[in-house]
Amino acid sequence: MGWISNDWLPWLDRAGRVSRLRAAVFALLWVPLALLAARTLAGDLGPRPITEAIHDSGDWTVRLLILTIVVTPLRQVSGRSELIGVRRMIGVATLVAALLHVTLYMADLGWDAGRIATEILIRPYLAIGFVALAGLVALGVTSTDGAIRRLGGAAWKRLHGLVHPIVLLALVHVFLQSKLDLAQGAILTGVACAGLAIRLAAERGSATSIVAAIVAAAVASIGGGAMEAVWFTLKTGRSPTGLLASNFDAAYRIPPSWIAGAIAATALVVAHLVRRKMPARRVR
Structure with missing residues (x-):
């Protein structure tokens, strides 16, 4: 087994030591696939199992993609440099989920290349999805240390x-496929916005306070x-006033904006506590 380098063993850090964080994340990244397999074996995918599997794998692709951009600001806040390797691991899992999503879609169309091409051309959400997939493939194949050396640090960062x-x-792909239930898209959008806000705050050295958590939640x-209101208006042509008002009323549902805010605030508070309780360790 001497020919297997540490790069191929995701539970090892760069020094060749077992990393509990990496091992835990690696195990957790298998959960979506395991759940989908369990539902398939149990016959729990409904009357159109392939369609349900397509939707499930697509949902997980976007969730993991959002997680990849959230890891960097959480690393900045927590001071845990080992999260760099975790980010790469999540990125690879995102690409695998995206490829599974597309493979299931092509299987659903009977592997008919002409029909697949036509669907992409006439359905904007598919065209957007395939452009995003091409981007993920480009990021995936250049995610190795060798690719960083060949491209150079500056070019790699731009890519x-x-x-x-x-x-x-x-x-956009998620919202275009949504009907009137825009909750998931709203939550993911909110978390993505918070991730960007935390990153900007971290770069200015102001993301480690409780105030920053409140701002991130906001x-x-x-x-x-x-985003939910804008998309509702574009989709229905109706005024978003009622939908916006529902963000201040939890009588009938927990507003997606509240969920997004809670996720952002909780993540930032946890990262802040990690920084205080666990001194940062330099990773070689």
Whole structure:
């Protein structure tokens, strides 16, 4: 087994030691696939199992993609440099989920290349999805240490900065397929907005306070609620007043903007506590 390098063993850090964090994240990244497999074996995917599997794998692709852009600001706040390797692991899992999503879609169309191409051309959400997939593939194949050396640090950073427009395309893809239930898209949008806000605050050295957590929660709530309202108006042509008002009333449902805000605030508070309780360790 001497020919297997540490790069191929995700539970090892760069020094060759077992990392409990990496091992835990690696195990957790298998959970979505395990749940989908369990539902498949139990016959719990409904009358159109492939369609349900397509939707499930697509949902997890976008969730993991959002998580990849949230890891960096959480690393900045927590001071835990080992999260760099975790980010790469999550990025690879995102690409695998995206490829599974597309493979299931093509299987559902009977592997008919002509029909697949036609669907992409006539359905905007599919065209946007395939552009996002191409971007994920480009990021995936250049995610190795060797690719960083070949491209150079500056060029590599510019290339991987494309993750933000890819996230935007993925969110549009989600909303275009939504009917009137925009909750998931609103939550994911809010978390993405909070991640960007935390990153900007961290770069200015002001993301380690409770005030920053409150601001992140506000950004997530406003971003998620605004996106939900805008998309509702575009989709129905109706005024978003009632939908916006529902963000201040939890009598019938917990507003997605509240959920996004709670996720953002909780993540930032936990990262802040980790920084205080666990001194940062330099990772070689």
